[in-house]
Amino acid sequence: MQAINVTNLTVSYDRNPVLENVSFTIPNGSITGIIGPNGAGKSTLIKSILRLIPSNSGEVEVYGKPYGQQKQLIGYVPQRSEVDWDFPTNALDVVLMGRYRHIGMFKRAGKAEVAWAKECLKKVGMQDYAQRQISQLSGGQQQRVFLARALAQDAMVYFMDEPFSGVDAATERAIIELMKKWKQEGKTVIVVHHDLQTAEDYFDHILLLNKQTIDFGETKKVFTLENLEKAYGGKIAFLQRTPSTAKEPTAHGSLSYQPE
Amino acid sequence: MEMFFHGFMQRAFQASFLISLIAPILGLFLILRRQSLMADTLSHVSLAGVALGLLIGVNPTFTNILVVSVIAIVLEYLRVVYRTYSEISIAILMSAGMALALVLMGLNDGGATLSMNQFLFGSIVTISEQQVWMLLILTIIIGLLYLIFRKPLYILTFDEETAFTAGLPIKTMSVLFNILTGITIAVTMPIVGALLVSAIIVLPAAISMRLSNRFNGVILIGIVLALIGMFSGLVVSYKIGTPPGASITLILLIVFVITIFMKKILHYIKREKLFKSTDMSVD
Numbered sequence: 001m002q003a004i005n006v007t008n009l010t011v012s013y014d015r016n017p018v019l020e021n022v023s024f025t026i027p028n029g030s031i032t033g034i035i036g037p038n039g040a041g042k043s044t045l046i047k048s049i050l051r052l053i054p055s056n057s058g059e060v061e062v063y064g065k066p067y068g069q070q071k072q073l074i075g076y077v078p079q080r081s082e083v084d085w086d087f088p089t090n091a092l093d094v095v096l097m098g099r100y101r102h103i104g105m106f107k108r109a110g111k112a113e114v115a116w117a118k119e120c121l122k123k124v125g126m127q128d129y130a131q132r133q134i135s136q137l138s139g140g141q142q143q144r145v146f147l148a149r150a151l152a153q154d155a156m157v158y159f160m161d162e163p164f165s166g167v168d169a170a171t172e173r174a175i176i177e178l179m180k181k182w183k184q185e186g187k188t189v190i191v192v193h194h195d196l197q198t199a200e201d202y203f204d205h206i207l208l209l210n211k212q213t214i215d216f217g218e219t220k221k222v223f224t225l226e227n228l229e230k231a232y233g234g235k236i237a238f239l240q241r242t243p244s245t246a247k248e249p250t251a252h253g254s255l256s257y258q259p260e
Numbered sequence: 261m262e263m264f265f266h267g268f269m270q271r272a273f274q275a276s277f278l279i280s281l282i283a284p285i286l287g288l289f290l291i292l293r294r295q296s297l298m299a300d301t302l303s304h305v306s307l308a309g310v311a312l313g314l315l316i317g318v319n320p321t322f323t324n325i326l327v328v329s330v331i332a333i334v335l336e337y338l339r340v341v342y343r344t345y346s347e348i349s350i351a352i353l354m355s356a357g358m359a360l361a362l363v364l365m366g367l368n369d370g371g372a373t374l375s376m377n378q379f380l381f382g383s384i385v386t387i388s389e390q391q392v393w394m395l396l397i398l399t400i401i402i403g404l405l406y407l408i409f410r411k412p413l414y415i416l417t418f419d420e421e422t423a424f425t426a427g428l429p430i431k432t433m434s435v436l437f438n439i440l441t442g443i444t445i446a447v448t449m450p451i452v453g454a455l456l457v458s459a460i461i462v463l464p465a466a467i468s469m470r471l472s473n474r475f476n477g478v479i480l481i482g483i484v485l486a487l488i489g490m491f492s493g494l495v496v497s498y499k500i501g502t503p504p505g506a507s508i509t510l511i512l513l514i515v516f517v518i519t520i521f522m523k524k525i526l527h528y529i530k531r532e533k534l535f536k537s538t539d540m541s542v543d
Contacts, residue, residue, distance in 0.1 A: 047421075050421075050424075050425050051424075052421050052424060052425070071425070071427050072427065074425055075425075076421065076422050076425040078419065078421050078422060082419070082421065083418065083419050084292065084418070087292060087417075087418050088288075088292075088469065088472065088473050088474055088475050088477070088478050089414075089418065089474075089475055090473075090474070093475075094418070097414075097415045097418065097419070097422070100411070100412070100415055100426055100428075101426055101427065106408055106411070108411075133473040135473075149422075153426075
């Protein structure tokens with residue numbers, strides 16, 4: 001079963017192409033990382049799939065049907081920086097926002113919904129912060145509130161934009177555990193990610209992107225030096241894994257991207 | 261006390277009471293949507309609406325509502341077109357509104373100038389019963405819409421992208437919100453004046469945002485602050501003959517300064533207490 005099928009997606013800003021004829025098919029129950037250099041169009045790709053940005057051409061299918069008919073199956077976790085954290089609201093209310101589709105637009109959240117939202121906060125270790133104003137949370141805690149909101153959405157396909165950026169180790173673990181849990185439940189997770197060092201550990205599929213699809217498939221197949229050089233234009237350096245981070249020897253050591 | 265026996269003062273207090281109920285609701289959403297200058301733009305545009313009414317001899321409030329509603333829709337369009345520079349739409353429409361108002365006034369003969377002054381600076385003497393009724397209807401509409409759309413608008417304001425992916429009709433709601441703001445300005449400006457109407461909408465919410473971090477808390481405190489500002493402004497305006505809009509704005513600004521000052525003092529006292537208690541625990 002295919003969760004997401006993107007065919008020939010092209011997006012441009014003011015006639016400058018940002019994505020050209022991007023096509024790929026993401027299998028159900030997988031965790032896919034979208035990897036590529038700065039300006040490769042990673043965030044643009046998921047935003048255009050979600051129709052937050054208009055595309056020039058291309059088709060997006062979710063479980064074999066056009067995106068428009070399957071919107072209710074989609075959950076989205078935007079970059080933390082895209083939201084106003086000074087907004088007068090608390091963590092619990094943010095999580096309840098994720099339940100809107102289930103509660104209905106004009107109904108108030110009942111006791112069951114509030115209990116469910118609290119349960120979601122508990123799953124990400126934030127139960128003690130339910131009434132905390134969101135500006136008083138640390139970056140990692142804010143990201144976990146976003147995760148709890150995504151949990152509350154109860155979607156089938158999750159799109160996450162740079163969830164690991166600027167978070168502490170505990171939050172990083174919480175995100176990984178959640179992604180694995182979703183995978184076990186047969187859900188599909190698509191993550192925009194920029195850290196090459198961790199990509200191999202986090203994702204079972206990788207979409208290597210630089211305005212066009214460089215390669216897509218299982219991580220072992222796609223995450224090769226040759227492919228990465230194609231995507232990053234030769235700005236790839238070899239790094240030896242330090243003993244603390246090495247879990248098992250890999251064919252090509254560890255890679256890092258050095259932006260100019 | 262004698263001021264309450266005047267019919268115009270009674271109407272002014274009634275109108276102020278109603279404005280105090282709606283201003284903080286609109287103001288808070290305007291601030292959170294980064295559109296606090298939109299009220300200013302629409303008030304400039306509404307001058308053109310008034311000038312048009314005076315020129316063609318129709319009740320200026322009606323032409324005003326029409327013009328402001330159209331521009332409110334254009335504003336939403338420009339906000340999307342200039343996504344990263346959303347203030348451009350404000351700059352363009354503010355100058356366009358003012359220019360159009362001046363041209364339309366120029367086409368009119370001298371008689372309209374006096375009325376125009378009234379719309380620029382506001383007047384409590386001229387508040388008609390019809391205006392109070394319009395405000396009452398508007399307050400009921402905004403109150404009802406707020407009760408119905410509170411949650412979706414709240415979600416939309418916090419995170420527009422996620423609201424969109426969750427299937428909320430974000431464009432319709434944005435346009436509806438802009439139109440409501442426009443109509444409020446059109447109905448309110450004869451009382452408080454085009455130049456200061458945005459201050460009266462935005463200031464109570466801006467102050468109360470510093471006093472509460474709960475959404476409903478901000479709105480409730482905002483209403484109390486607006487009532488204090490509007491009523492005392494009217495009294496001052498009546499007693500010493502100052503323009504009502506300016507008096508209300510200045511009082512709200514004084515409240516703003518006092519709030520900041522009080523918060524600083526409270527913060528200082530809290531810190532001192534904390535130091536003292538840690539000193540004692542060290543001893």
